[in-house]
Structures are given as C-alpha cells and as structure tokens.
Amino acid sequence: MQVGALIIGDELLSGKRQDKHMQALIRILAARGIKLAWAEYLGDDPARIEAALRRAFASGDLVFSFGGIGATPDDHTRVCAARALGLPLEPHPEAKALIEARFGADAYPHRIQMGHFPQGAAIIPNPVNQIAGFSHGSVHFVPGFPSMAWPMAEWVLDTHCRHLFNDQPDIEKSCIAIQAREGDLIGLMQEFSARYPALKLSSLPSFGNEAIPEMHIEFGFAGQPALVEIAIGEWVKAIQARGYEVRAKDPGAES
Numbered sequence: 001m002q003v004g005a006l007i008i009g010d011e012l013l014s015g016k017r018q019d020k021h022m023q024a025l026i027r028i029l030a031a032r033g034i035k036l037a038w039a040e041y042l043g044d045d046p047a048r049i050e051a052a053l054r055r056a057f058a059s060g061d062l063v064f065s066f067g068g069i070g071a072t073p074d075d076h077t078r079v080c081a082a083r084a085l086g087l088p089l090e091p092h093p094e095a096k097a098l099i100e101a102r103f104g105a106d107a108y109p110h111r112i113q114m115g116h117f118p119q120g121a122a123i124i125p126n127p128v129n130q131i132a133g134f135s136h137g138s139v140h141f142v143p144g145f146p147s148m149a150w151p152m153a154e155w156v157l158d159t160h161c162r163h164l165f166n167d168q169p170d171i172e173k174s175c176i177a178i179q180a181r182e183g184d185l186i187g188l189m190q191e192f193s194a195r196y197p198a199l200k201l202s203s204l205p206s207f208g209n210e211a212i213p214e215m216h217i218e219f220g221f222a223g224q225p226a227l228v229e230i231a232i233g234e235w236v237k238a239i240q241a242r243g244y245e246v247r248a249k250d251p252g253a254e255s
Contacts, residue, residue, distance in 0.1 A: 001062050001138070001164065002037035003029060006052055008067035008077060009144055010043045021066045024150050032157055033166030037061070044068065046076045053077075053084035056139050062161060064153050067144030069133060071113045077141060078134075082118040085136060092117045095132040102130055124152050135160075172202075173232040174220035174249035177239050181205075182217060188238060196231045199223035218249060 005025055011017040019041070026036050038061075042048050049068065056063040068077030082089040095115030099107045117123075117134040124133035124140060126148050133142040133152050140156045142149040157164075177185075182205055193201050200222040207215050219239075221231045236246050 004061045004063045005039040006065040008042045013043045020146055028154055033169035034164055044074045046080055049076055050080040050083050053081050057084055063139045065141045066149055069141050069143055071110045085118050087119040089116050090119050091115055094123050098130045098132055127151050170223050171225050171228055172220050172222040173228050174218050175236055176247040177217050178214050178245040180217040180244050199231055
C-alpha cells in the first residue's frame with residue numbers, strides 16, 4: 001500500500017496561500033517509517049475532484065485528502081466523494097451530534113451540512129473544534145486548516161495504520177562519480193536495478209557547482225539499510241573499475 005495526498009483549494013493554485021500540508025505529511029509519515037509516494041493539487045473544480053477521488057478509491061492506496069469539507073459553496077469534497085463512490089450523501093449520527101452540541105440551534109441550516117458524509121463513512125475526530133472529518137475505506141478526509149488537519153492525520157495513522165509502521169525506515173546513500181556521463185552508464189544502471197529490485201536507484205547529473213566544479217553524477221540507492229550498504233559498496237567498485245573517480249556525498253553540497 002502506497003501513501004498519497006490530495007490537496008484541494010483554488011487559493012493554493014492562485015498563490016494566495018502557500019501549501020504546508022505536503023511537507024507536514026512527509027514529516028508525519030517519516031516519524032512512523034512511512035514515505036509519501038504521490039501528491040496531487042486540485043482547484044475547487046467538482047469534476048476534477050470527483051475524478052481524482054475516483055482514482056484514489058480505486059487505487060487501494062492510503063490517501064489523505066486536505067480541504068473542501070466545510071459548509072461554504074466552494075467546499076465540494078464531501079459531495080464529490082459520494083459521487084465518486086456512487087453512494088448517497090447522508091447525515092452521520094456522531095458527526096451530527098457533535099455539530100449540534102457545539103452550535104445548538106445555529107447548527108441549522110448550514111453548519112449541519114459538515115456532518116453529511118458518503119454512506120458508510122467513519123468519523124475522524126477533530127481535536128480543535130470537534131467538527132469531524134471522515135474516512136471511507138483507505139481514503140481519509142480532513143479540513144484545510146493545518147491546526148486541525150495534521151493531528152487528525154496523525155490520529156488516522158496511529159489508530160488504523162500501525163501495521164504500516166516501519167521500525168527500520170528506508171535510508172538513502174549516495175556517491176559522486178567525477179566526469180561521468182549518464183549515457184555511458186545506462187547499462188550498468190540497468191544491471192543494478194535488476195540485481196536490486198527492492199532498492200530505488202537514482203541518478204542526478206550536474207555540469208558542476210561551487211562544491212564540485214567538474215561535471216559529475218550523484219548516484220544514490222534508497223531502501224532497507226542492510227541492502228543499501230551492500231548495493232552502494234558494489235556500485236562504487238563498479239564505477240571505479242570503469243576508471244571514474246568516486247567521492248563521498250557531501251551532505252551540505254548542492255547539485
């Protein structure tokens with residue numbers, strides 16, 4: 001199961017606000033040994049939101065959807081989720097009770113809409129104002145407000161996704177091959193990719209920079225620590241055997 005994010009709101013695409021959700025989700029996942037596999041930004045366009053949610057539900061991925069679950073006319077996510085699932089939008093008893101407890105008679109006629117979810121949804125507790133988010137399958141819907149969204153995402157992970165936690169998270173190790181050209185090493189990269197299918201091999205060429213003025217390529221392997229150590233050691237030997245100078249990656253260097 002991969003982890004993805006849908007980040008919704010015209011204000012992000014227009015530049016009125018800067019997105020903070022993706023970096024926060026990366027941090028929240030990393031603390032539990034999980035990586036974010038993909039992310040998609042969407043404006044407040046119901047057709048696009050519905051299409052994206054249809055893909056998310058069909059993927060089987062663990063997906064966090066940020067934004068669009070309020071009660072204003074530009075909040076389309078709840079309706080789009082119901083349409084993507086082919087299910088009715090209906091009042092959720094717990095969510096309805098929470099809204100009524102907070103707002104009393106002022107819950108009607110608009111605020112109560114925030115407790116209408118696709119049939120069969122489960123609530124996600126909101127520690128800030130008690131207006132719940134919701135989950136349907138492995139797709140989880142939280143507000144666009146960071147103070148609410150981030151602890152709600154953590155609650156989902158800690159309550160429902162502990163089986164995905166990794167006590168030994170992936171690492172990445174890199175080396176620099178001086179005067180190397182990608183075209184000359186494609187065959188070797190293919191060989192190592194086939195030899196280590198559980199690892200991710202990356203290649204980042206540079207024409208030179210302040211730290212390393214010569215043309216070079218930064219090669220990296222990402223995956224489980226023990227396997228990465230073996231692969232990077234073999235890679236360095238293979239590159240050196242082809243006559244390239246190999247340097248350790250300087251953590252402060254920019255490529």
